[in-house]
Amino acid sequence: MSSPGRLIGVGTGPGDPELLTVKAVKAIETADVVAYFAKRGRAGNGRAIVAHLLNDEKTLLPLYYPVTTEIEKADAAYRTQITAFYDQSADAVADHLESGRTVAVLSEGDPLFYGSYMHLHVRLATRYSTEVIPGISAMSGCWSLAGIPIVQGDDVLSVLPGTMAEGELERRLSDTQAAVIMKVGRNLAKIRRALQASGRLAEAVYVERGTMANGAMTKLTDRPGDDAPYFSLILVPGWEARR
Helix, strand or coil: CCCCCEEEEEECECCCHHHCCHHHHHHHHHCCEEEEEEECCCCCHHHHHCHHHCCCCCEEEEEEECCCCCCCCCCHHHHHHHHHHHHHHHHHHHHHHHCCCCEEEEECECCCCCCCHHHHHHHHCCCCEEEEECCCCHHHHHHHHHCCCCCCCCCCEEEEECCCCHHHHHHHHHCCCEEEEECCHHHHHHHHHHHHHCCCHHHCEEEECCCCCCCEEEEHHHCCCCCCCCCEEEEECCCHHHC
């Protein structure tokens, strides 16, 4: 029998293929199997970022989410389906590992920062040789793109999911020097209200698909409407003396 293969969680960065690390490129080039998460019927952003590194010799393993926004995350049906999905995805990756193959699992941004890869990691890392290759996070890519010094000195940075309750968002925005609000999407109206109530709306910068070819950026107060794509975030800078 062949020895078990190797699992690699690969951070693909925020979107610009040139922001892939050298180590990530090497891992993808040498992997036998490249696994990636995507919505059914789509190629997925992780795969799109590394498309120039793929060839016919690679085995591609798409991992299609059973649900995305169709069911609220607090719903028991969502938790049941998504847990089963991660179990099945881990089994699919394990099949290749058991055959002695090296599997690179793509993760947009950094694999262990809001990344789907981590759900495979906790299921497989104790059973197989595993490496995690960090990636440039979306927030780092976005504040660099915007040229916004985000924190300085003793500033506190809070990373907040836009999915949290409005009152909790307001409280945390009121109690930090700088903030990055992730997972904007359908939560933009709620986020605006929380920023307004905490007195931080005027400082907020909206970045959409940061570092990607179709990206956009503007002060949040200048952005009309409350619809936003999943790949968007809001920056609230610290370093008050330099605002």
